[in-house]
Amino acid sequence: AAGVIQSPRHLIKEKRETATLKCYPIPRHDTVYWYQQGPGQDPQFLISFYEKMQSDKGSIPDRFSAQQFSDYHSELNMSSLELGDSALYFCASSLTSDSYEQYFGPGTRLTVT
Amino acid sequence: RKEVEQDPGPFNVPEGATVAFNCTYSNSASQSFFWYRQDCRKEPKLLMSVYSSGNEDGRFTAQLNRASQYISLLIRDSKLSDSATYLCVVNMRNQAGTALIFGKGTTLSVSS
Numbered sequence: 001a002a003g004v005i006q007s008p009r010h011l012i013k014e015k016r017e018t019a020t021l022k023c024y025p026i027p028r029h030d031t032v033y034w035y036q037q038g039p040g041q042d043p044q045f046l047i048s049f050y051e052k053m054q055s056d057k058g059s060i061p062d063r064f065s066a067q068q069f070s071d072y073h074s075e076l077n078m079s080s081l082e083l084g085d086s087a088l089y090f091c092a093s094s095l096t097s098d099s100y101e102q103y104f105g106p107g108t109r110l111t112v113t
Numbered sequence: 114r115k116e117v118e119q120d121p122g123p124f125n126v127p128e129g130a131t132v133a134f135n136c137t138y139s140n141s142a143s144q145s146f147f148w149y150r151q152d153c154r155k156e157p158k159l160l161m162s163v164y165s166s167g168n169e170d171g172r173f174t175a176q177l178n179r180a181s182q183y184i185s186l187l188i189r190d191s192k193l194s195d196s197a198t199y200l201c202v203v204n205m206r207n208q209a210g211t212a213l214i215f216g217k218g219t220t221l222s223v224s225s
Contacts, residue, residue, distance in 0.1 A: 030209070031209050031210050033210070033212065033213075035213075041217075042200065042215035042216065042217050042218060043157065043213075043215050044215075045212035045213065045214075048210035048211075048212065049210065050209035050210040051209075054210075055208075055209055055210025055211075056210045056211055056212055058212050088154070090156055090157070092213075096208075096209040096210075099162070100144075100145050100204050100207055100211065101147065101159055101162060102159070102213055103159060104156040104157050104158070105156060106155070106156050107155075107156050109154075
């Protein structure tokens with residue numbers, strides 16, 4: 001079965017640079033979520049979109065923004081990167097009319113040097 | 114106090130053992146409950162949803178006690194491949210886009 005696709009899988013950036021992470025949800029899923037997982041930490045919710053509209057917002061820094069496009073893929077834009085932004089960034093998707101179970105992509109490992 | 118609390122372990126058990134994980138959540142209004150499994154540097158994978166009536170999937174049994182705000186996971190006949198971190202997860206409200214709240218996870222190591 002098709003899963004959530006994330007790209008790139010690995011990204012190395014320098015401080016103050018920008019980065020864009022992409023997420024392609026499971027086909028037919030209408031909701032996308034972004035999570036950040038630091039080393040030794042549990043995943044922390046950043047932001048979510050339902051039917052291309054922002055639906056919930058968590059601990060997303062003001063330097064980050066995200067959107068969901070007409071084809072339901074989503075992008076997380078990160079600017080003025082800091083060392084502390086180094087983490088695994090997961091995208092998850094769900095089909096709200098079916099259940100609230102969220103299925104995670106393989107993640108993007110971002111390293112800021 | 115964290116919203117979802119788990120014993121971090123590690124739980125070190127031999128193959129074939131039965132092991133139980135417990136989890137408590139602080140918000141009585143929480144709506145949905147899940148167990149996820151996460152291998153090192155990989156994504157969380159949904160193991161099972163948890164219902165008040167309890168549910169079983171092969172060697173895995175999950176229970177929810179809403180009155181005590183307590184969730185459990187029982188693994189029978191442990192396999193080496195069960196070694197992973199098990200995350201107790203709560204969804205605060207059943208509506209589109211609601212964030213999952215994760216516990217810090219319980220580490221299981223199954224040895225031969």
